[in-house]
Amino acid sequence: MADSKITVTYFDFSGRAECIRLVLTYAGKEFVDNRIKQEQWPGIKPKSPFGQLPFVEIDGKVYGQSLALANFFAREFNLYGKSNLDSLKIDQLAQLNEDYIQEVVKVFREPDAEKKAAIEKNIKEVVAPKFWAFYERLLKENNGQYFVGQSVTLADLIAYDAVTGFIKTYAGPLPDSYPLLKALVEKIGSNNNIAAYKAKHP
Structure with a gap:
């Protein structure tokens, strides 16, 4: 490869x-x-x-x-964990994030402006905080620094994208009430490769 x-x-x-x-x-x-x-x-x-x-x-x-x-x-x-159980935990978060995405894409599928606005309000006030809380809990259950093991895996990159990617348009910025998730996002974002990439594609 x-x-x-x-x-x-x-x-x-x-x-x-x-x-x-x-x-x-x-x-x-x-x-x-x-x-x-x-x-x-x-x-x-x-x-x-x-x-x-x-x-x-x-x-x-x-x-x-x-x-x-x-x-x-x-x-x-080598970003998929060190065991099958690690991989299960990564897959679990990936599927959880798919649930989050499916909630957000309802915005694109709704043609009625009033209903679309209601969906956007629900994402910001209900959906996003629910999933942020899930991510925060999973981080706490591991070591507070990463979702799986003691180093970055796909799970961390997925969560980073969930907070900084297109969903942010509807969810808004991550509040300080999710300190573990916020710290993880900052850690991933400070990686030299990621920082250079995001500078080109904010």
């Missing part, structure tokens, strides 16, 4: 591709960050294995499904 040529194709925002990008970035693996415009998608869609974005090309072969790809790269770059 160290010598593999990797291209990540997605739109020019965080969304479903961000965890893939974060894993590769944190690991220091060079990749082509192919950010396309909405109007380019119809022409590119036939290349996608399932008619979806993101998709990733690895040495000329194309693969889909964002979570599967993030998991794969995490395993390749």
Whole structure:
């Protein structure tokens, strides 16, 4: 994998591709960050294995499904824990975060402006605090510093994206009442690779 040529194709925002990008970035693996415009998608869609974005090309072969790809790269770059139980804990948080995402994407599916506003209010006042509390508790149950073990794993990068990525548009900034989660986000954000990446793609 160290010598593999990797291209990540997605739109020019965080969304479903961000965890893939974060894993590769944190690991220091060079990749082509192919950010396309909405109007380019119809022409590119036939290349996608399932008619979806993101998709990733690895040495000329194309693969889909964002979570599967993030998991794969995490395993390749030793960010998937040290045991099957560690991997279970990472998968648990990943699936929990999927629940969070599904709550947020309701905004995009609602055409009525008044109902959309109500959904956005619920995300900020109810949904986001609920999931932030889940993340805070999981950190406390481990060691307060990481979700799994004694070092950064995919779980930490997923939570970092949940706080700093597209969800932040609707959830707002993380309050000080979640100190463990806030400290983790700051720690991930201060990594040299991540900091350089976020400077280019805030």
